[in-house]
Amino acid sequence: MTAVVDRNTIRKLPAMGEPLVEVKDLQKFFPIRGGLLSRVVGNVQAVNGVSFSLRRGEVVGVVGESGSGKTVMGRTLLRLLEPTGGQIIFNGKDITRIGKSELRDYRREMQVIFQDPFASLNPRMTISEIIGEALQIHNLHPGKARVERIAELLTRVGLRPETMGRYPHEFSGGQRQRIGIARALAVDPAFIVADEPTSALDVSIQAQVVNLLQDLQEELGLTVLFIAHDLAVVEYICDRIIVMYLGKIMEIAPSRELNRNPKHPYTEALLSAAPIPDPTVKRQRIILEGDIPSPINPPSGCVFRTRCRYAIPECAMVVPPLLEVSPGHFKACIRDDIL
Numbered sequence: 404m405t406a407v408v409d410r411n412t413i414r415k416l417p418a419m420g421e422p423l424v425e426v427k428d429l430q431k432f433f434p435i436r437g438g439l440l441s442r443v444v445g446n447v448q449a450v451n452g453v454s455f456s457l458r459r460g461e462v463v464g465v466v467g468e469s470g471s472g473k474t475v476m477g478r479t480l481l482r483l484l485e486p487t488g489g490q491i492i493f494n495g496k497d498i499t500r501i502g503k504s505e506l507r508d509y510r511r512e513m514q515v516i517f518q519d520p521f522a523s524l525n526p527r528m529t530i531s532e533i534i535g536e537a538l539q540i541h542n543l544h545p546g547k548a549r550v551e552r553i554a555e556l557l558t559r560v561g562l563r564p565e566t567m568g569r570y571p572h573e574f575s576g577g578q579r580q581r582i583g584i585a586r587a588l589a590v591d592p593a594f595i596v597a598d599e600p601t602s603a604l605d606v607s608i609q610a611q612v613v614n615l616l617q618d619l620q621e622e623l624g625l626t627v628l629f630i631a632h633d634l635a636v637v638e639y640i641c642d643r644i645i646v647m648y649l650g651k652i653m654e655i656a657p658s659r660e661l662n663r664n665p666k667h668p669y670t671e672a673l674l675s676a677a678p679i680p681d682p683t684v685k686r687q688r689i690i691l692e693g694d695i696p697s698p699i700n701p702p703s704g705c706v707f708r709t710r711c712r713y714a715i716p717e718c719a720m721v722v723p724p725l726l727e728v729s730p731g732h733f734k735a736c737i738r739d740d741i742l
């Protein structure tokens with residue numbers, strides 16, 4: 404596969420460690436229509452004012468309960484969903500509103516690995532057609548070179564090249580996710596959003612897929628946004644972690660720091676439910692009562708306040724800004740006297 408050095412000269416990506424993706428106040432609302440005139444009567448506020456940046460070569464995890472807005476955020480960031488507000492800057496260029504043809508060039512740099520390898524592979528296409536599709540769209544590796552490229556990709560993800568004429572149903576879940584990874588990597592992207600890539604797989608094969616992703620990330624110098632349900636997985640492979648709740652960022656910190664020294668009550672509760680690899684660390688289990696509130700009518704002030712054990716009346720009044728509490732560690736909570 405193309406080495407990291409080559410793409411710097413070809414596509415002028417920033418140096419490793421420099422900002423590659425910047426998200427500013429990103430919003431994605433889904434209008435709810437009602438009545439005879441089908442007027443907009445409300446909005447699902449799936450992502451509501453999210454800001455962060457990713458440095459080239461960095462792996463950043465996104466965690467939060469189901470319904471927090473992780474998937475919608477990842478897709479909006481890639482412009483697979485149209486943003487309602489805010490800005491997405493890729494490699495210094497604002498891509499929030501660019502048109503289809505210009506977007507195509509950026510699509511090559513930004514790929515997605517989907518959560519469900521059963522639903523995301525077209526059952527009527529062979530593996531070589533599935534992987535070759537993106538190469539065709541971007542006119543890469545034409546003619547004979549295309550078959551070679553597909554074979555190379557299959558080998559790289561641990562599948563035999565002879566299987567390229569087969570259909571998705573002939574593969575296991577883990578193998579299908581390997582095909583999904585090969586498809587994402589086919590166009591040699593700089594940035595990957597991996598949306599819970601292992602949560603549909605058997606526990607026994609999840610680690611294999613995570614290890615494969617980690618090897619590929621290191622080898623290719625990829626920048627990865629790794630959406631996950633499981634805090635243990637993200638702590639292991641991510642440099643930093645973003646904690647989301649009800650469409651907003653609650654906390655961002657380096658992985659180890661987040662795990663050892665959480666500063667937001669929501670992170671504290673999530674961690675208390677996760678298994679602890681270090682037996683010297685003792686944690687009290689905090690039960691998060693009730694479900695995540697509806698994003699159609701989120702709580703005023705701090706969106707977490709209806710489930711927060713530290714909530715005070717002021718929490719209903721102000722939306723806590725995401726502030727830096729120590730270098731690289733940000734939290735959105737008005738109380739500094741609790742954690």
Ligand SMILES: Nc1ncnc2c1ncn2[C@@H]1O[C@H](COP(=O)(O)OP(=O)(O)O)[C@@H](O)[C@H]1O
Nearest residue numbers: 433447449468469470471472473474475476698
């Ligand atoms: N197409 C859509 N139309 C309306 N609401 C949606 C749509 N997609 C997602 N949502 C809502 O947006 C919220 C965030 O969803 P999602 O990003 O899938 O959460 P997560 O990935 O964290 O589980 C949820 O309340 C979900 O029901």
Ligand code: SF4
Nearest residue numbers: 705708711718736737
């Ligand atoms: S702002 Fe208030 S409700 Fe929100 S997390 Fe902090 S203490 Fe809890």
Ligand SMILES: [Mg+2]
Nearest residue numbers: 473474475599
């Ligand atoms: Mg999701």
